[in-house]
Amino acid sequence: MDMSHASMATREAEWSVPVYDQLPLEPVRGDGVHLETRDGRRLLDMYGGHAVASLGFGHPGLLAALRTQAETLIFQSNAVPMEVRAEACRALAAFAPEGLDRVFLVNSGAEANENALRLAFRMTGRSRVVAVEGGFHGRTGAAAAVTWGARGRWYGFPRMPFDVTFVACDDVEALDAAVSSDVAAVIVEPIQGVAGAVDLSPDFLAAARSACDAAGAVLIFDEVQCGMGRSGHPFVAQAIGVTPDLLTTAKGLAGGFPAGALIMSDPVAESLAVGDLGTTFGGGPLACAAISAVIRAIEAESLLENVREISARIRTTCVVGPVECIQGRGFLLGLRTTPSSRVVRDALLERDILAGTSADPHVLRLLPPLTLAADHVDRLSLALSEIGS
Numbered sequence: 001m002d003m004s005h006a007s008m009a010t011r012e013a014e015w016s017v018p019v020y021d022q023l024p025l026e027p028v029r030g031d032g033v034h035l036e037t038r039d040g041r042r043l044l045d046m047y048g049g050h051a052v053a054s055l056g057f058g059h060p061g062l063l064a065a066l067r068t069q070a071e072t073l074i075f076q077s078n079a080v081p082m083e084v085r086a087e088a089c090r091a092l093a094a095f096a097p098e099g100l101d102r103v104f105l106v107n108s109g110a111e112a113n114e115n116a117l118r119l120a121f122r123m124t125g126r127s128r129v130v131a132v133e134g135g136f137h138g139r140t141g142a143a144a145a146v147t148w149g150a151r152g153r154w155y156g157f158p159r160m161p162f163d164v165t166f167v168a169c170d171d172v173e174a175l176d177a178a179v180s181s182d183v184a185a186v187i188v189e190p191i192q193g194v195a196g197a198v199d200l201s202p203d204f205l206a207a208a209r210s211a212c213d214a215a216g217a218v219l220i221f222d223e224v225q226c227g228m229g230r231s232g233h234p235f236v237a238q239a240i241g242v243t244p245d246l247l248t249t250a251k252g253l254a255g256g257f258p259a260g261a262l263i264m265s266d267p268v269a270e271s272l273a274v275g276d277l278g279t280t281f282g283g284g285p286l287a288c289a290a291i292s293a294v295i296r297a298i299e300a301e302s303l304l305e306n307v308r309e310i311s312a313r314i315r316t317t318c319v320v321g322p323v324e325c326i327q328g329r330g331f332l333l334g335l336r337t338t339p340s341s342r343v344v345r346d347a348l349l350e351r352d353i354l355a356g357t358s359a360d361p362h363v364l365r366l367l368p369p370l371t372l373a374a375d376h377v378d379r380l381s382l383a384l385s386e387i388g389s
């Protein structure tokens with residue numbers, strides 16, 4: 001059956017709700033870093049399903065892990081212990097910064113942040129959170145409350161569940177002033193993804209650590225988008241040498257299978273008892289098999305080294321055409337463009353390259369699979385130079 005994109009889009013609109021500004025294409029197949037569309041185009045995917053397809057498409061190790069687990073035992077809840085879950089938690093703790101050794105598995109980034117904040121409130125008995133302007137943490141009640149700008153646009157709940165103080169990016173003085181003895185947590189995205197790959201300074205992140213230590217507050221790194229190898233390090237925490245008390249991750253965690261995680265220090269884990277947290281699907285065997293397969297592939301295929309090397313190539317060869325400069329780290333990059341990033345995104349799409357936009361109208365976001373290679377970057381660079389400024 002070969003339907004045009006317009007008729008597929010109409011069909012989806014008829015049965016779903018109109019909350020997404022969708023692109024005019026329908027991917028039907030993927031291999032490596034390429035997508036094939038229903039009308040037969042082959043796209044270079046620099047967007048990675050919004051930072052999710054960490055191993056690209058059709059990765060043999062990931063597919064084998066999912067297939068074997070699906071055929072063996074498709075689901076059991078946390079009511080029973082499972083080897084596949086134990087292994088995913090072990091692998092994730094080993095991948096995470098030293099000192100973060102305990103894992104709680106959930107289904108999404110918002111759910112991870114929701115639980116991280118809940119833990120901080122429970123541990124401290126306090127009711128205020130410090131968050132950073134530009135940060136995005138998800139759409140559930142607590143995660144959205146600490147998301148910059150949510151209240152004025154889509155928050156939707158009648159009131160805030162707790163007090164939030166926002167500080168400007170990299171403003172150490174404001175941070176120090178805000179983190180007083182009534183603060184339960186500081187939550188920060190070390191590289192702000194939705195904002196346009198804004199990498200916060202290591203000094204600011206170190207200051208957040210010191211301020212939390214002084215105030216007895218919990219430091220939460222939201223590495224939902226920038227974690228799991230995307231920065232060229234397992235997590236940004238390791239890249240900058242600052243260890244939070246709690247780290248949340250999701251998106252690329254299971255390579256496309258829905259999964260999220262809280263990775264925490266022993267003192268945080270020790271504050272928990274039976275019944276304090278829970279989820280039906282979180283830590284399901286398919287997600288766990290996928291998490292282990294993703295970490296195995298990152299290590300076996302030297303993907304962290306690949307991200308660092310190829311990212312450097314993007315930085316040196318892609319400041320051409322409409323691109324003024326590049327921000328971010330690894331494979332979470334923001335290309336600052338002279339025309340609007342939507343115009344550049346559409347021009348790239350005409351040349352069969354898929355990239356993302358961001359909350360900054362002049363920042364085009366690249367979130368490709370960690371397997372992206374040099375020739376793909378050369379293709380991007382050539383396309384950008386053709387577009388012109």
Ligand SMILES: Cc1ncc(COP(=O)(O)O)c(C=O)c1O
Nearest residue numbers: 108109110136137138193224225
């Ligand atoms: C940094 C960050 N935190 C949290 C979330 C929310 O994740 P999810 O959509 O899986 O709930 C996102 C999603 O874009 C994100 O980028």
